[in-house]
Amino acid sequence: MNGVDVHLGDPPDDLPADTALVVDDAHLLDDAAVERVRRRAAEPGARVVVARRPWPRSAAVARLGTLLASEQAPVVLGALDQAGVAARAARALGRRPAPWFARRVHERTLGSPWLTDRLIRALLSTPDRARFVDDGANEDPGPSRGLSDALTEEIADVVDAEDRRVAELVLAVALGAPADAEVLGPLLGLVDAAGSGVDELDELVARAWAAGLCGQDGTPLPLVADVVRRRTAPARRTEVRRLLAEIELDRGGSVLSVARSMVGGGATGDRAAAVFTAAADEGAREEQDDTAVLYAEAVRAGAPPLSLAARRAEAHLRAGDLDGALEHSDSVLGALDAVEPTDALRAGGVAAAVLARRGLLARSAELYRWMAAVSEGSAPTAAVPVLIGTGALGEARAALGPPAVVPGAPPRGLLGSPTLLAGAEELIARGVLDSVEGSPTASLSGLARASALLESAHRAALLPDTPAALAALVAVHTGEFDVAGSVLERALAVGLGGHRAQTRHRLLLGWIALLRGATRAAGAQLAAVDGTGEELEARDEFLAASLQVALARRGGDLGALMRSWTRAREAIVRHPVDLFVLQPLGELVTAATRLREQSWVRPHLDEADALLDALGRPALWSAPLHWAQLQAAVLVADADAAARHTEALAGAAGGSRFAAAMATAAPHWVALLAGRVDAEAVEAAARGLHAVGLSWDGGKLAGQAAIRTEDRRAMTALLGCARALQAEVGRTEEDPPPAAPATAGSSPAGSSTSDRPAAPTPPTTSVLSDREREVAELVVQGRTYKEIGETLFISAKTVEHHVARMRQRLGVTGRGELHAQLRRILSG
Numbered sequence: 001m002n003g004v005d006v007h008l009g010d011p012p013d014d015l016p017a018d019t020a021l022v023v024d025d026a027h028l029l030d031d032a033a034v035e036r037v038r039r040r041a042a043e044p045g046a047r048v049v050v051a052r053r054p055w056p057r058s059a060a061v062a063r064l065g066t067l068l069a070s071e072q073a074p075v076v077l078g079a080l081d082q083a084g085v086a087a088r089a090a091r092a093l094g095r096r097p098a099p100w101f102a103r104r105v106h107e108r109t110l111g112s113p114w115l116t117d118r119l120i121r122a123l124l125s126t127p128d129r130a131r132f133v134d135d136g137a138n139e140d141p142g143p144s145r146g147l148s149d150a151l152t153e154e155i156a157d158v159v160d161a162e163d164r165r166v167a168e169l170v171l172a173v174a175l176g177a178p179a180d181a182e183v184l185g186p187l188l189g190l191v192d193a194a195g196s197g198v199d200e201l202d203e204l205v206a207r208a209w210a211a212g213l214c215g216q217d218g219t220p221l222p223l224v225a226d227v228v229r230r231r232t233a234p235a236r237r238t239e240v241r242r243l244l245a246e247i248e249l250d251r252g253g254s255v256l257s258v259a260r261s262m263v264g265g266g267a268t269g270d271r272a273a274a275v276f277t278a279a280a281d282e283g284a285r286e287e288q289d290d291t292a293v294l295y296a297e298a299v300r301a302g303a304p305p306l307s308l309a310a311r312r313a314e315a316h317l318r319a320g321d322l323d324g325a326l327e328h329s330d331s332v333l334g335a336l337d338a339v340e341p342t343d344a345l346r347a348g349g350v351a352a353a354v355l356a357r358r359g360l361l362a363r364s365a366e367l368y369r370w371m372a373a374v375s376e377g378s379a380p381t382a383a384v385p386v387l388i389g390t391g392a393l394g395e396a397r398a399a400l401g402p403p404a405v406v407p408g409a410p411p412r413g414l415l416g417s418p419t420l421l422a423g424a425e426e427l428i429a430r431g432v433l434d435s436v437e438g439s440p441t442a443s444l445s446g447l448a449r450a451s452a453l454l455e456s457a458h459r460a461a462l463l464p465d466t467p468a469a470l471a472a473l474v475a476v477h478t479g480e481f482d483v484a485g486s487v488l489e490r491a492l493a494v495g496l497g498g499h500r501a502q503t504r505h506r507l508l509l510g511w512i513a514l515l516r517g518a519t520r521a522a523g524a525q526l527a528a529v530d531g532t533g534e535e536l537e538a539r540d541e542f543l544a545a546s547l548q549v550a551l552a553r554r555g556g557d558l559g560a561l562m563r564s565w566t567r568a569r570e571a572i573v574r575h576p577v578d579l580f581v582l583q584p585l586g587e588l589v590t591a592a593t594r595l596r597e598q599s600w601v602r603p604h605l606d607e608a609d610a611l612l613d614a615l616g617r618p619a620l621w622s623a624p625l626h627w628a629q630l631q632a633a634v635l636v637a638d639a640d641a642a643a644r645h646t647e648a649l650a651g652a653a654g655g656s657r658f659a660a661a662m663a664t665a666a667p668h669w670v671a672l673l674a675g676r677v678d679a680e681a682v683e684a685a686a687r688g689l690h691a692v693g694l695s696w697d698g699g700k701l702a703g704q705a706a707i708r709t710e711d712r713r714a715m716t717a718l719l720g721c722a723r724a725l726q727a728e729v730g731r732t733e734e735d736p737p738p739a740a741p742a743t744a745g746s747s748p749a750g751s752s753t754s755d756r757p758a759a760p761t762p763p764t765t766s767v768l769s770d771r772e773r774e775v776a777e778l779v780v781q782g783r784t785y786k787e788i789g790e791t792l793f794i795s796a797k798t799v800e801h802h803v804a805r806m807r808q809r810l811g812v813t814g815r816g817e818l819h820a821q822l823r824r825i826l827s828g
Helices: 031-042 059-071 082-093 099-109 113-124 149-160 164-174 181-188 198-210 222-231 234-251 256-262 270-285 291-301 305-318 322-333 341-357 361-374 381-389 393-399 421-437 440-453 467-477 481-494 499-516 519-530 538-554 558-574 579-594 602-614 619-635 639-655 657-673 679-691 695-708 712-731 763-767 770-779 785-792 796-810 815-827
Strands: 006-008 020-023 048-050
Touching: 020 031, 031 048, 031 059, 048 059, 082 099, 082 113, 099 113, 099 222, 113 149, 113 222, 149 164, 149 222, 164 181, 164 198, 164 222, 164 234, 181 198, 181 234, 234 256, 234 270, 256 270, 256 291, 270 291, 270 305, 291 305, 305 322, 305 341, 322 341, 341 361, 341 381, 361 381, 381 393, 381 421, 381 579, 393 421, 421 440, 421 467, 421 619, 440 467, 440 481, 467 481, 467 499, 467 579, 467 619, 481 499, 499 519, 499 538, 499 695, 519 538, 538 558, 538 579, 558 579, 579 602, 579 619, 602 619, 619 639, 619 657, 639 657, 657 679, 657 695, 679 695, 679 712, 695 712, 695 785, 770 785, 770 796, 770 815, 785 796, 796 815
Parallel strands: 006 020, 020 048
Antiparallel strands: none
């Protein structure tokens, strides 16, 4: 101070009156020294500056503080905010720091001044310090690098300078201990005679806070916690975590967090096994993804494997590991005399769900029947979709009856929450039953509500199929494509059913797009599934193969259809028939007829007929299959078969608006085979198909009728209808990706002339008209005149005329030369 003498520290009794007194770390002075400072501060005109920490706070220091505050309000130095950190960084850097730099430093130090300065200094000592400057362009580089050895030692010195018990407190909380006297007391050995230790713990927290190691609640600053964990020997960390877990276990607290920190640490023994088991059970209740890992650690620690096998099976199923779920459930089912009845039933439910997801509904139904026998009651509610899917209608009704009360038997809804899963199981069961013998609207409503009920939880992973998938199937069979898409989109958004269910939901979205004629959207969903590289379960593979075949057939690409059929044959072999694959089966029937491969699908068709007979031929499920078989009959001009399926569709017409539209259109296909065309009626039927979402089918009917009629006016009207419906299909495509130029012998499954956006037209294409260009694109794909005519809604004769004109204009004679010229023109 200019012109003023200054004395630092404990003042002597003869300190001159005009000398200023500055005392630092007043909290470290003894009471006599503090009293001398207080007397000096009480003198008139005295100049005294005192600095101290909030702990320790003796009575003498408190009296001094009271005296000083009566003259001048104290300056309390708190944590820096982000702007304060930026200002400190700017001073050290000499320029304004990047915004992310100040934010990152504040996150690690929580604004502690001493820690902020040390971290900034350490970061700016690196060779790439220039990246910390705000140049308006640099971006956040992501997670911070590890701490430098120098900074680690600096912080460690501050920690080690404190009392050993303070360091132990910081370590305990850094390793996951709650700032709770009931836990920290025994963990740190602070329990007094009364069994408490709260006062001593509060003092330790105050000391750690005063030293700038933690917040007022005892939570270490992030950077300090990192250093303490890093410098503590692994064996010591393991021991602290084990003690912490045992304390939490004894008091019935949460052990999930600390057990996770023990994973891979090699902890063994009965207590460690109990900790891991309790943590895994806690994780299962909270539907945590690592539950299976914790059960595995419990077994490694010494827990009897068979005692946890059923719970492990359920955890693997929820995580989407069907192999693991089946392995552990099978170990229980193979040792029934050595397990509890509840474990046996739990394992049976898991195995039944896995088998259903793999398309083995018959075997799944057998397991549910076994569970009913073991519990001396009816099959569980979750079994109803499986039973109905295999034609066991009577057993499904019995499973929905009043459950028998059996002493010692687990309640209905064994596999999950009685408020969520059991309620959803009931809605699913009644919804599927209504689809067979009740109202389609009631069925769809119940299944949609079940899906909504489980959106807040992932317990749908424990069911044979997700309610969203079942709701979508019912909605598709009734022509409610918007409802089906909405349910599936919501299921994808919330992750309903877990990772594995996402594949099924995407494939069903692709199927919906296919039926609406949006082939590009359908192909995108299929590509997203196939692009993951994961092997699909048989049920999903059957749907994927059917979707790929359907896309190739709708694109009129015989080569792609033949390639897709190879995949379909394997899927047919792996997947038996059940109620929920009848529509994809119908698509395979049509494709097999197109390829003269009917023998591959005949056994499945026979099983489907038997299944539908067992269920009483429900209109909702039978109509789409009859429609597909009608299309197959039309392909081979089998008028008798077409008439049979037309009659069956007429009988199912009352089932839904969807079935009625198909029943109305069916007779016109039969009439076309006989060469009869009622143009007005055909157009009305085609637009009726469009009204229920079947725009592609409607356009095909109108186009085929236009080709066969000899009335020029009727032909024009039908072609206009067909093209209008085709244009409507094009408008259903959302954000279509650009298509690659077509080349001979290769075309993406599902692509078609109407699906591809027009490529930039090079100057050489002026030799072709727009229609000739459309024909040329299909010619170079290797399609026949008939296939081109069906795609463009013109006759094969007209196609031949266009090709002849192109040959003449290009001056070519051979087929190979024509193809080469057309490829050159189309590729530009």
